[in-house]
Structure formats: C-alpha cells, structure tokens
Amino acid sequence: MNGVSVILPVYNDRTALEEAIPASIAALSAITETFEVIVAEDGSTDGSAEYVQEWHEKDPRVVLLHADERLGRGRALNRAIAAARYGIVCYYDVDLATDLVHLPELVGAIRDGADIATGSRLMPDSNIVRSGGREIASRGYNFLVRTILGSRLYDHQCGFKAFRRDRILELIPEIQAPHWFWDTESLVRGQRKGYRIAEFPVVWRQGPGTTVRFKDVFSMGSQILGLWWQIHVAKS
Numbered sequence: 001m002n003g004v005s006v007i008l009p010v011y012n013d014r015t016a017l018e019e020a021i022p023a024s025i026a027a028l029s030a031i032t033e034t035f036e037v038i039v040a041e042d043g044s045t046d047g048s049a050e051y052v053q054e055w056h057e058k059d060p061r062v063v064l065l066h067a068d069e070r071l072g073r074g075r076a077l078n079r080a081i082a083a084a085r086y087g088i089v090c091y092y093d094v095d096l097a098t099d100l101v102h103l104p105e106l107v108g109a110i111r112d113g114a115d116i117a118t119g120s121r122l123m124p125d126s127n128i129v130r131s132g133g134r135e136i137a138s139r140g141y142n143f144l145v146r147t148i149l150g151s152r153l154y155d156h157q158c159g160f161k162a163f164r165r166d167r168i169l170e171l172i173p174e175i176q177a178p179h180w181f182w183d184t185e186s187l188v189r190g191q192r193k194g195y196r197i198a199e200f201p202v203v204w205r206q207g208p209g210t211t212v213r214f215k216d217v218f219s220m221g222s223q224i225l226g227l228w229w230q231i232h233v234a235k236s
Contacts, residue, residue: 042072
C-alpha cells in the first residue's frame with residue numbers, strides 16, 4: 001500500500017485551491033512517489049472546476065471529479081473514494097486548517113496497520129486556535145457522540161482522515177449521512193465493526209471562513225440520535 005490518494009472536498013473554494021493543490025503535491029512527494037490529488041468538486045459556481053482542470057493539464061496527478069449538482073460532503077467523499085486508484089485514501093479540508101506536517105503520521109498510521117486514522121483537535125496534546133463559541137460547540141458535540149453512541153474517540157469531525165481503501169469501501173454501504181455527519185458516522189460504524197482506529201493530536205487553526213452553518217450543527221445533533229436509533233432499534 002505505497003500509493004496514496006488524497007481527496008480535497010471542494011464547494012466554491014477556488015481561492016483555497018491555489019494553496020491547497022501545490023501544498024498537497026509537495027507534502028505527498030515527501031512521502032511517496034505514487035500519489036494522486038482528487039479534487040471532489042461539488043457543484044461549485046466560482047471557477048473551481050476550471051482551475052483544477054488547468055492543473056490537471058500541467059500535472060495529471062491532479063484529478064478533477066466534478067459534480068454538476070451539489071451532492072453534499074458525504075456523497076462527494078463516497079464517490080471520490082470509489083474513484084481513487086490507490087490503497088491508502090485520505091482527505092482533509094481544503095483550507096488546510098490541519099497542518100500538513102501531520103500528513104506523514106496520517107498515512108503512516110495506515111501503513112502500520114490501522115484501518116482508519118484521524119487527526120484530533122481535542123486530545124490533551126492538540127494545538128488549536130479557534131473562536132470560543134466553536135470550541136464549546138465542538139466539545140459538547142463530541143461529548144454527546146461518546147455518551148450516546150459509545151465512541152471511544154476524542155474528536156469525530158476533524159477533517160483530516162485516512163483509510164485503508166478496501167476497508168472503507170466495505171463500510172460505505174452502511175453510512176447514510178449525505179453531508180457533514182459522514183465524518184462521525186464513519187468512525188462510529190468503524191468502531192462497531194472492530195476496525196483498528198488510530199487517533200493522534202494535531203496542530204489546527206480555524207480558517208477565515210467555513211461552509212458549516214448553524215443548521216448543519218443542529219442537523220448533526222439530530223443525526224446523533226438518528227444513528228443511535230438505526231444501531232439500537234431499527235436493526236433489532
């Protein structure tokens with residue numbers, strides 16, 4: 001599993017791509033000679049697709065995966081994972097909120113035998129900078145995931161994860177979340193399947209903007225209860 005497929009989920013992130021694509025190529029080049037950067041461009045209207053296509057013409061390792069209509073983060077990730085060429089698949093937020101200095105550790109955890117690896121903003125050694133409101137919301141959300149869904153992890157929504165591609169492909173048919181809750185659901189269902197999950201602290205900085213809205217936060221809270229119902233009631 002030497003080859004690595006990186007997925008950048010994108011929705012109207014043209015400016016962020018200007019840094020994310022070359023930074024990803026540089027970081028991956030230090031890890032492996034065999035890689036691709038898949039930009040899962042989800043119905044953008046700001047020229048993101050055209051920009052990625054220009055990169056592809058210069059460097060075919062940069063791959064555009066375009067959707068005419070918005071799929072949502074979860075469905076876009078499902079599609080990109082299925083399209084990935086290599087045995088290690090990882091994704092991170094296009095604003096590079098998680099420092100790419102952690103990419104060797106992320107990929108290395110899979111090479112060392114983990115089925116899933118995830119960065120954490122909430123472990124004791126994590127180094128994060130973000131607004132107080134988002135910090136309180138994040139800690140409250142993750143407390144609920146641990147309490148209601150029985151997870152053993154600190155942070156479920158950090159957008160910095162890697163998978164053994166064959167293992168996540170086995171799990172995807174069970175994951176129902178179409179958008180932001182995908183991150184949490186994949187970790188919870190992976191734990192219930194007995195997957196080996198490596199979590200490690202990261203340096204993380206809140207970006208200048210975010211596409212997570214209040215209704216997304218409320219929806220994810222509702223989805224915690226929905227997932228509990230699916231796991232404990234619907235299939236009983």
